[in-house]
Amino acid sequence: MLRRLRAPHGALALPAWVFLLTFFVAPVALVVWYSFGEKPGLFGTHSNEVLSFARYAEAADATFLATFWNTLRIAVLGTLICLVVALPFAYWVAVKVPARWRGLLIALVLVPFWTNFLVRTLGWQIALSPEGPASSALQALGLRDGPLQVLYTRGAVQLGVVYNYLPLMVLPCYVALERTTSSLREASRDLGAGRWRTLTSVTLPLAFPGIAAGCLLVFVPLMGDYVTATVLGGAKGNMVGQLVASQFQTAQNWALGSAMAVLLVAFIAGTVLVAAVVALLVRGAVRRARRVDLPAPAGEPSVLAGAGARS
Amino acid sequence: MTAVDEGTRTRRAAPAAGARRRRRSTSTALLGLWGALVLVFLFLPIAVIVVYSFNTGRLLTSWQGFGFSAYAAGLDRPVIRTAIATSVQAAVGAALLSAVIGSLAGLALARRGGRWAGLLTLLLGLTLVTPEIMDAISLLGWFVSLDSDAGLSLFGNGLARLVIAHSVLSTAVVTFIVRARVAGTDSALEEAAADLYATPWARFRTVTLPLAAPGVLAGGLMAFTLSLDNTIVASFVQLPGGTPWPVYILSALRAALRPEIAAVSTLMFLLTLGSLAVVAVVLRRSGDSATDIARTLTGGG
Numbered sequence: 205m206l207r208r209l210r211a212p213h214g215a216l217a218l219p220a221w222v223f224l225l226t227f228f229v230a231p232v233a234l235v236v237w238y239s240f241g242e243k244p245g246l247f248g249t250h251s252n253e254v255l256s257f258a259r260y261a262e263a264a265d266a267t268f269l270a271t272f273w274n275t276l277r278i279a280v281l282g283t284l285i286c287l288v289v290a291l292p293f294a295y296w297v298a299v300k301v302p303a304r305w306r307g308l309l310i311a312l313v314l315v316p317f318w319t320n321f322l323v324r325t326l327g328w329q330i331a332l333s334p335e336g337p338a339s340s341a342l343q344a345l346g347l348r349d350g351p352l353q354v355l356y357t358r359g360a361v362q363l364g365v366v367y368n369y370l371p372l373m374v375l376p377c378y379v380a381l382e383r384t385t386s387s388l389r390e391a392s393r394d395l396g397a398g399r400w401r402t403l404t405s406v407t408l409p410l411a412f413p414g415i416a417a418g419c420l421l422v423f424v425p426l427m428g429d430y431v432t433a434t435v436l437g438g439a440k441g442n443m444v445g446q447l448v449a450s451q452f453q454t455a456q457n458w459a460l461g462s463a464m465a466v467l468l469v470a471f472i473a474g475t476v477l478v479a480a481v482v483a484l485l486v487r488g489a490v491r492r493a494r495r496v497d498l499p500a501p502a503g504e505p506s507v508l509a510g511a512g513a514r515s
Numbered sequence: 516m517t518a519v520d521e522g523t524r525t526r527r528a529a530p531a532a533g534a535r536r537r538r539r540s541t542s543t544a545l546l547g548l549w550g551a552l553v554l555v556f557l558f559l560p561i562a563v564i565v566v567y568s569f570n571t572g573r574l575l576t577s578w579q580g581f582g583f584s585a586y587a588a589g590l591d592r593p594v595i596r597t598a599i600a601t602s603v604q605a606a607v608g609a610a611l612l613s614a615v616i617g618s619l620a621g622l623a624l625a626r627r628g629g630r631w632a633g634l635l636t637l638l639l640g641l642t643l644v645t646p647e648i649m650d651a652i653s654l655l656g657w658f659v660s661l662d663s664d665a666g667l668s669l670f671g672n673g674l675a676r677l678v679i680a681h682s683v684l685s686t687a688v689v690t691f692i693v694r695a696r697v698a699g700t701d702s703a704l705e706e707a708a709a710d711l712y713a714t715p716w717a718r719f720r721t722v723t724l725p726l727a728a729p730g731v732l733a734g735g736l737m738a739f740t741l742s743l744d745n746t747i748v749a750s751f752v753q754l755p756g757g758t759p760w761p762v763y764i765l766s767a768l769r770a771a772l773r774p775e776i777a778a779v780s781t782l783m784f785l786l787t788l789g790s791l792a793v794v795a796v797v798l799r800r801s802g803d804s805a806t807d808i809a810r811t812l813t814g815g816g
Binding site: 336425 | 543549550553557561562563564576577615616617619620622623631635639641642644645650652654657660679680682686740746751764765772776780783784787791795
């Protein structure tokens, strides 16, 4: 009976397997393969006649490292700013706003998220341009003498990426905070904890998985993004993604571009892994420090031993 | 705790309660102010685009006057009309393809489809977190080799390339939505149908599919909007003559931007808004809370 039910269910995943192996795994493997090759002469894009690590050495030159450093700075700073902006907002929606308004507010966060990010970035380009609304308003108020010179600076890029990835931080934080029911916060107050203590010892630890997911969802795509930086930063907003794209679209050196892309992805994976390990260690340390050992009353040792092991 | 302590606490608590309530309302007000500011921030550039779509000037960034000339000019240009048509065709194709593949995978995962389920989940998760530039260059190389080296002319078709590329990005979204929806239902329903001598096909059609339908529809519509917005991957895999709308904007950035861009973007924005509204209504009617919908719309996480 059960066997008969399960067998077709496994087969249902077959199209997905075939599709992903053909159009995700195989293409990425091809890029890794290209990265060991070279550019054969002026008109070819790639050749794997001679295999070497030479493209990786070529990729990791001074320009690349400088751009890489710039990308990392923008991504880390962007993730932190998103967290600082999103967390109070998510807390407000999940805890302070009446339940019937929450759906509307979350829908309002989602609408910008689902509109084209290039168009939204273009909106910032208009808003920040020297002849744009922000500039004329500041001049009209007498706060600035000349036109606003924000566009095509690193600040504009930072603003653009924070804007573009903010919903990806808000939503997981909101989902996590919404699950921390008010009864737990009330229990914490009843047990004598102040508001600050309740926030740091009950609410935030419970929201930790959401915060971690948000940081991941913002940091990873941000490291690969380059369109935001091109639109708002011009030549100053160079990101690693831009270097990879120009190897494919302008220089026609697919081997070098592939090596750069592999380096980028490897670095992102490494960073996420390190961050995950650090986060788990910190959480473990905090839990050990805050661990509450209940004194075992006589008669029921087994039950409490079980409870202790679980906490 | 001694009686003296108890007494001091009560005496101190009485006058402090008012102050505490005042402090609490201040912090709530501050949080509310912050919330309003964040919402304004989120909508500011969209409002700017919508407002500037009514700019009658020749350049997008310098405001001349209010009018609908940009809409007329935008819809009149064949290049823009072709770009919109390409975008919509690719989006419909990607929505259908990823809805079929993703729904089947979602059903399989929801009912613990074999020992490979964990690996498939991991693979789908990887497609969600891989930087788009990696997807872009890898699919470009792959399509070019399939087309010219293996002689499969399908992959020399620009629309087919766009549909496949966009489906790679959205299959995971559909899968996770359908999985979440079906996992919430009882597999006993299907077992009951089997006990009542329903054939596997009848069981699938009359029990499983109706259960999964809201998820399939929501997932398909989200794949549609994802495809409509895709810029980076599309700019790599597209072929001449088949440029989708966002890639047209990207190439227009190199020249001076004209108000038509804002006008057509506003229209596309309405299309996205419409399909999102349908998603919300479908999920709402099938009994999801706002939180469930939010989780669904972030990719089913």
